[in-house]
Amino acid sequence: xxxxxxxxxxQFIQEDGARRFATSKYPDxxxxxxxxxxxxxxxxxxxxxGIRGGDVKMIKNAGGTITNPFDSTMRSLLVAVxxxxxxxxxxxxHTDCGVQGMNPHHMLDAMRSRGVDDEHIxxxxxxxxxxxxxxxxxxxxxxxxxETVDLIRNHPLMAADVTVGGYIINTDTGALTPICRASSAx
Amino acid sequence: xxxxxxxxxxQFIQEDGARRFATSKYPDxxxxxxxxxxxxxxxxxxxxxGIRGGDVKMIKNAGGTITNPFDSTMRSLLVAVxxxxxxxxxxxxHTDCGVQGMNPHHMLDAMRSRGVDDEHIxxxxxxxxxxxxxxxxxxxxxxxxxETVDLIRNHPLMAADVTVGGYIINTDTGALTPICRASSAx
Numbered sequence: 001x002x003x004x005x006x007x008x009x010x011q012f013i014q015e016d017g018a019r020r021f022a023t024s025k026y027p028d029x030x031x032x033x034x035x036x037x038x039x040x041x042x043x044x045x046x047x048x049x050g051i052r053g054g055d056v057k058m059i060k061n062a063g064g065t066i067t068n069p070f071d072s073t074m075r076s077l078l079v080a081v082x083x084x085x086x087x088x089x090x091x092x093x094h095t096d097c098g099v100q101g102m103n104p105h106h107m108l109d110a111m112r113s114r115g116v117d118d119e120h121i122x123x124x125x126x127x128x129x130x131x132x133x134x135x136x137x138x139x140x141x142x143x144x145x146x147e148t149v150d151l152i153r154n155h156p157l158m159a160a161d162v163t164v165g166g167y168i169i170n171t172d173t174g175a176l177t178p179i180c181r182a183s184s185a186x
Numbered sequence: 187x188x189x190x191x192x193x194x195x196x197q198f199i200q201e202d203g204a205r206r207f208a209t210s211k212y213p214d215x216x217x218x219x220x221x222x223x224x225x226x227x228x229x230x231x232x233x234x235x236g237i238r239g240g241d242v243k244m245i246k247n248a249g250g251t252i253t254n255p256f257d258s259t260m261r262s263l264l265v266a267v268x269x270x271x272x273x274x275x276x277x278x279x280h281t282d283c284g285v286q287g288m289n290p291h292h293m294l295d296a297m298r299s300r301g302v303d304d305e306h307i308x309x310x311x312x313x314x315x316x317x318x319x320x321x322x323x324x325x326x327x328x329x330x331x332x333e334t335v336d337l338i339r340n341h342p343l344m345a346a347d348v349t350v351g352g353y354i355i356n357t358d359t360g361a362l363t364p365i366c367r368a369s370s371a372x
Contacts, residue, residue: 001215002274002351002368008236009362018360021230025284025357028225029187037218037246037262042232043239044207050194053229060223060246062262070320071257076223076248078321082296083284088188098211098269110268114345124342131343134256135264156310157317159300165188171211174204176195182188 023054025084032057032080034073034148035092036064036099040171045092048174057086063099063138064092065148069155077152081162088182091148091166093141102137141168142179149180160184209240211270218243218266220259220334221278222250222285226357231278234360243272249285249324250278251334255341263338267348274349274368277334279327281356288323327354328365335366346370 012018029051035041037060045051057080059073066073080086108131112118124131138144149166152158165182169175198204215237221227223246231237243266245259252259266272294317298304310317324330331352338350351368355361 001217002276005235006362009234012234013359013361017233018230018358021233023226025224025226025282031187037243038211039213039240039243040209040211042237042244044204046228047203047207048195048198049191051228054225056228057223057225058228058246060244061258062265070315072247073258075320079248079284082293090188096211098265107268111343116343120342129256134261156306157297157302172204173199175199176192
């Protein structure tokens with residue numbers, strides 16, 4: 001499949017396809033969006049919110065939430081705010097998310113059945129890595145959004161004038177439901 | 187700006203705009219892409235690779251690389267592989283990236299000038315949080331891609347049959363340059 005993409009890319013370059021997307025690295029709308037890696041959102045979310053290339057910084061992980069205040073998602077938001085002019089942040093989880101109800105034991109079993117050595121898993125635990133916590137999903141999407149918005153608003157390195165709002169997008173209709181209305185950090 | 191997006195969304199729903207994006211949560215192409223949150227890539231990258239909604243899991247952070255084997259980006263890849271049928275992974279950094287040459291001292295100064303208390307920064311250091319390492323960018327994009335591909339291929343929880351390749355996309359032309367040819371984990 002990667003080869004197919006590389007062939008598409010060669011054709012795209014030959015046709016000078018990039019010309020219509022010319023823009024800068026600064027987000028025209030001053031917005032950063034934290035959302036899910038979900039396949040359905042790749043086209044639906046930009047269409048449902050009227051986002052074009054150049055408009056926003058788009059940060060994506062499994063679930064579209066932040067569980068660790070010092071991971072790459074939070075780091076990305078700080079870069080967006082302090083280096084790239086972002087003044088508003090949207091956290092957008094979605095309906096029917098794979099991370100909702102994700103079970104670490106089920107995933108560890110899947111790893112073992114694909115050849116990951118059980119001894120290695122034990123070794124990691126004895127190195128202090130809590131795989132069960134790390135691989136645990138969220139049970140309540142609305143609560144997960146609230147917690148992420150709180151984490152961003154109260155992060156000790158976040159500028160107090162940045163506006164943060166939390167939403168859930170319906171993957172069938174594209175409708176955005178506000179969970180936490182956009183307001184500034186502190 | 188968020189309000190403008192919410193107005194667009196209301197219009198989108200009224201016009202039943204989501205109908206043409208109907209698909210499932212499973213990626214049709216079996217690919218997960220780790221790439222940058224950059225504004226330019228929002229439209230350019232899918233167009234340059236021929237990606238439509240439903241095709242891939244799209245994971246995005248500042249820089250499009252992974253520096254920590256237990257952060258949310260790596261977790262997202264494991265979810266993609268073990269829960270969602272992903273068999274190929276592409277790491278796609280890009281030219282003119284804001285994270286290349288990012289200076290933690292410059293960013294900490296920006297934080298102070300926006301009202302983050304210097305005492306809080308000191309306190310965090312004394313809690314063992316190495317902000318300078320966390321906020322440091324990469325100096326060499328190609329090397330950063332190679333390191334990320336290595337990290338994924340050799341991650342103790344990654345299935346050995348997953349193919350991983352590393353690339354740099356040119357933000358002016360959309361051209362993808364292979365850095366590490368796609369090959370399986372171990």
